[in-house]
Amino acid sequence: MEDFSKWYHNILEEAEIIDSRYPIKGMSVWLPHGFKLRKYILKELKELFDKDHEEVLFPLLVPEDELAKEGIHVKGFEDEVYWVTHGGQKELNKKLAIRPTSETAMYPMFSLWVRSHIDLPMKFYQVVNTFRYETKHTRPLIRVREITTFKEAHTVHSNQEDAAKQVEIAIELYKKLFDMLAIPYLISKRPVWDKFPGADYTMAFDTFFPDGKTLQIGTVHNLGQTFAKTFDIKFENNEGNHEYAYQTCYGLSDRVIASVIAIHGDEKGLVLPPAIAPDQVTIIPIIFKDGGEEVMAKCNEIESSLQSSGIRVKIDDRDMRPGKKFYDFELSGCPIRIELGPRDLAENKAILVRRDTLEKIEINLEENYTSKIQEIFEEIAINLKNKAWKHTEENITHSSNLDEVKDIVANGKIVSVDWCGDEDCGKEIEEITELDILGTQAEEGKEKKEKELDTKEPNTEEPDAETRTTCINCKKEAKYKALIAKTY
């Protein structure tokens, strides 16, 4: 892709995802087609979360004193909180913050709700809009001032082990979601200077964008007892004593939708995994002077048949040339189109075209074409996933020479390095390369054992003696594999 940024802005407009002409910088309107894409992604997400979490809804506004309670947390957000100071013509007695995230809205209530160890764990989530007064350059769905789709989960536990386990459970949930969306991810533990303000540690998902930059698309935080102490969230334990609770929180945003668009899309438009495509099949009648009614009747029959199997299908019966309809089909990201003309009808067949490969497949209308289409949906999902993962994996390069790191990244790659894990050394690496350390990675393929979960660093294990290496910068013993990238 020649100019990703231009392509991205164009596709959001042309595929009618959002309209960014709204008269406030960093805030956009979800258009009907984009809204549907968002809706089906949220449907999948909610199905995953409803199994084990309760959905709730907290107020948008947070009193100033609650926001200020947790010192480290508020410091992380104070430059980007929007403040409500007036109601009507009147100045408010107490300023109200528009939530940048909901810890300080939720935890005063958790303090009222949590009573006994019997009530724990508690697992809640909500999907809301949140706000950040971004001073950097904004970019639709990526860096915005109104995050319209903020999924945040918050859990409360009676011990440290359960909180650490919940971090792993959340990571598995997010992996399922991203796999379903065919979005590749790199999971790492953020360096201490980049963790969530107030958290013990932060695990993060980054995805690799077509322009060679990585985008943070999900984070999971182990909050330890920090917020419980600030907001007085205590429970009575088995022995009848009162203890501070252990908490986690984890979040996703509009960036998940941005990734689906950016990672799968091509020069012709959107390419969408079937599970979340607003329309999953578009039927295009090819009508000449004669035989139009019969063709339309068959199209309607196919439509009903697919609908009764729960497939989202539409007939494009607009009065225009098929070429324009094919163009719109490709732009919209609909996974399959079916073309049917009088000659096809005579032979009781139709032409099916896959959006991802543009491959043409003849289908026999006398056979069970619905299950054939379901199969192709599966194939499309797998193809998108494999293609995206292959592209990501091909673009991760190991380096042990700090001087070349910047160049490799400038060529659109992610660099994996050996690192000592020391904060000063890490910051020096970031300064020298003018890049970010995403974080430290778990060793691939190595199964994590249950007992290791009760440490605070479940995902970052020291390498075995025989594989010991030296830090790319300070040359001391390297403890971690770290990823370095240009980030959004």
Next chain:
Amino acid sequence: MEDFSKWYHNILEEAEIIDSRYPIKGMSVWLPHGFKLRKYILKELKELFDKDHEEVLFPLLVPEDELAKEGIHVKGFEDEVYWVTHGGQKELNKKLAIRPTSETAMYPMFSLWVRSHIDLPMKFYQVVNTFRYETKHTRPLIRVREITTFKEAHTVHSNQEDAAKQVEIAIELYKKLFDMLAIPYLISKRPVWDKFPGADYTMAFDTFFPDGKTLQIGTVHNLGQTFAKTFDIKFENNEGNHEYAYQTCYGLSDRVIASVIAIHGDEKGLVLPPAIAPDQVTIIPIIFKDGGEEVMAKCNEIESSLQSSGIRVKIDDRDMRPGKKFYDFELSGCPIRIELGPRDLAENKAILVRRDTLEKIEINLEENYTSKIQEIFEEIAINLKNKAWKHTEENITHSSNLDEVKDIVANGKIVSVDWCGDEDCGKEIEEITELDILGTQAEEGKEKKEKELDTKEPNTEEPDAETRTTCINCKKEAKYKALIAKTY
């Protein structure tokens, strides 16, 4: 109900609908059970709207200059708009309003979207939170500062007739929704001094609460060309000339949920129409010392069988006495409970209890009990509707003596009067009675003809000569039936 207000606050807390202890007046937290109730109501609402409207999502914040553009409109809201004045530590160049409603957020975009008569009508809706800085006494879900569930639809038309017809279409949509929720309604045309700021006229739905007051639960506004002129929404007509568009908008809020709770609930708790109940069936195993496993196995079997028919069912297998489970069932508003003990199992039967009547019905587990339960759902829905409508109708009294109106209303009724329709006279009636004129009513049973829709007052027709009466106040000729009530 002795003290409705106390009952209402208690039930919101005990049935775990919302938690109103959030530290900002007029803003509450939706708890899991309440959230589900809200979710299923929204599901029904969205199904109705998705047939003919496109769902969109506009930003929460509105620039001050856009909000101020439509003079009459802004005057109606200026005392209750929350203002965002700071981003981080910095004062914003331009203040931002938190939407009290979205006309001024949407219509600048409509001005970009509307081009030709071919694009019209456009029909959009969104479900969002909106804010009003209420200075009156707040009441959860009824008079709040954060309206968490604001469904607003906005339509654009190429002529006055279509806009007037859309008002009627919207009224029919709302009737369907309220009928499904078994909420009775009185439809009237609001007096001019009580219409939506900026509208040509406002049609309103009011419902009758157990405390004798009426609550506005839905409004439909014909906006004429007022906003089109302000926001420059023009289309090219058939002749190639540019014309201002015609608009309508219509909205519902949390009050719909409040009405479901208040109108159907009883001393034991919630009573919910099956379509929107979070759990539709609760199975309660009655377990003694022996035979527990067989009873549980049968309960699981019934659960699966009901689930496969799409019924939302749960088994209450908590380790506690059945009495407490019955209590919780009644509190939660679940429409049906099924009790199954070892003796029932031996006879292959179970006891079903309807929440609305508490009637016990024996069901034969060898027969198709799923369809039996579906039938009972129907009966419950009809029973709730009939009961609620009967109560409303019994409490509307006609009066032709202004002196007695206040007393009748003080006794918990709505009064119907003959009225001249004159603004000064109407305001005098309100002053004398210290009550509100809800509005003027269409004659019941009289079919509205298509041609009548192109007037601006489709729902308020002059009575025939033989039925002429005099105004309750000024004694001039009465043109309308008007409703007078104590309103929320």
